[in-house]
Amino acid sequence: MTTTQPAAQPGTPVSTGRDDRAATPVVAFIGTGRMGGPMAANLARGGFDVRVWDRTVAHAQPLAADGAVVAASPAEAARSAAIVITMLADGAATEQAATGPGGLLDAGPGIIWVQMGTVGVEWTTRLAGIAADRGAVFIDAPVSGSEGPARAGQLVILASGPAQVRDVLAPVFGVLGRDTVWLGPAGNGTKTKLVLNNWLADLAEMTAETLSFARRLGLDPAEVVDLLQSNPLGAPYAVQKARVMLAGDFSPAFALKHALKDAELAAQAAQASGATLTLTSALLPRWRDTAASGHGDDDVAAVYLTA
Ligand SMILES: NC(=O)c1ccc[n+]([C@@H]2O[C@H](COP(=O)([O-])OP(=O)(O)OC[C@H]3O[C@@H](n4cnc5c(N)ncnc54)[C@H](OP(=O)(O)O)[C@@H]3O)[C@@H](O)[C@H]2O)c1
Structure with a gap:
């Protein structure tokens, strides 16, 4: 099903089930490469409170000019976030950022982890299992479109996972893309x-x-x-x-x-x-x-x- 993106509403309260994080839509963005950099910039410019982390600090630092806070680790970025987006090269890098030292899952249970890199079927199954073990809601949401659409907020988001967080994610996906297609259980996006x-x-x-x-x-x-x-x-x-x-x-x-x-x-x-x-x-x-x-x-x- 294709859903028309609602306009992003900066500062709109987001209810995530994580009560202490419900007041503002804090989004952590892990991996600010060719795709992740412009995606995180769009979120920051769109009024979201954005925390960014990249293995190479120099790749995250420019996002401070857009209002993003540069974190020293994925866990630090995720600590106050309701939604954590990963946009890393592959499955191994994503697992490391999730479960390695200072990994995003150290931020505690209750986060919505939106995995947007292209990591394949086996890695997606593995990451979804890790998320379940650590009490995170896992959304498998790779994107169609390259650097130009990422800059323009014109990606197509191939989302899959639990339906109950769709409304929470709609404003975020609305900034990142022109369309979100919900495809059923996590794994179908990949x-x-x-x-x-x-x-x-x-x-x-x-x-x-x-x-x-x-x-x-x-x-x-x-x-x-x-x-x-x-x-x-x-x-x-x-x-x-x-x-x-x-x-x-x-x-x-x-x-x-x-x-x-x-x-x-x-x-x-x-x-x-x-x-x-x-x-x-x-x-x-x-x-x-x-x-x-x-x-x-x-x-x-x-x-x-x-x-
Ligand atoms: N480019 C496209 O057109 C496009 C379109 C759709 C989907 N994708 C997918 O989106 C993902 C990102 O693509 P991209 O084009 O943004 O790639 P990219 O520019 O090469 O960025 C890759 C990101 O992953 C990080 N990374 C790589 N290895 C790592 C490791 N071992 N540990 C921690 N971080 C690591 C990089 O950190 P550093 O900054 O330190 O290198 C960077 O943040 C990929 O899965 C790609 O297939 C790309």
Whole structure:
């Protein structure tokens, strides 16, 4: 079900069941990287009382200018928060931030933990179990959309988990995204994200191969992109990535290392479920090599270099 986002109402009292934290919507944001940084900034600018933590202090510090309080640990960020958002690279980093020394779950029971990074099915199950053991409400809510939509508050939030906290989270999600889709029990958000990012990976690979094919045939790949754009064959994402590939500007919007991680997570989920992802299986070895040869931090469009 897609829900239209209500306008965020800064300062609106939020009832979370955690009585001592009900007066103001304090939000802790753990992981202020390419996605998390602008998301946390939007919350702070949107009037929320935001506490931020990042492993690299210099990545969290600029958010102080937006009114966020920079914490020394995830636990410190979470201590006065009703809602804790994690937006970290992967499952291992997220578990460390939750249960390691100074982890967010040290803040005590009753928090709503909104896990928004893309960590895959197995990690989501594991993190949900840890949350349950520690008395936290776990919401599995990865996002669709990259750095631009994160900055613009235009993400699509693939939310799943207990229905009783939807109203509490609506103003927060309203700032972060243009749509929230509630998909059922925790885990379904992550499964949906893997399906979408598997589509993304295959589209990126197909784009790279198409440009390479055209070039080797002696054609001008830019003319092929123009043709694709002029008819329904040219998906907007593929056309945009094709232009990036031809321009050779691989400054990252979505880093290859994360796209590779997501393709690996999709392949794992496919294997566990009995699905066959022939295209994804075929692209993985070259993507691994491309990332390992110094392009992991480049945009996923860098797969064109080896196509
Ligand atoms: N970029 C996109 O287009 C996009 C779109 C949708 C979803 N996602 C997903 O969102 C998540 C974040 O992506 P991003 O693009 O923001 O990545 P990013 O810029 O690389 O940021 C990753 C974050 O994780 C932290 N981190 C990494 N390893 C860590 C560790 N071992 N311990 C503690 N913190 C660690 C980083 O800390 P440092 O600051 O210290 O490096 C940073 O805060 C990923 O799961 C990604 O797949 C990305």
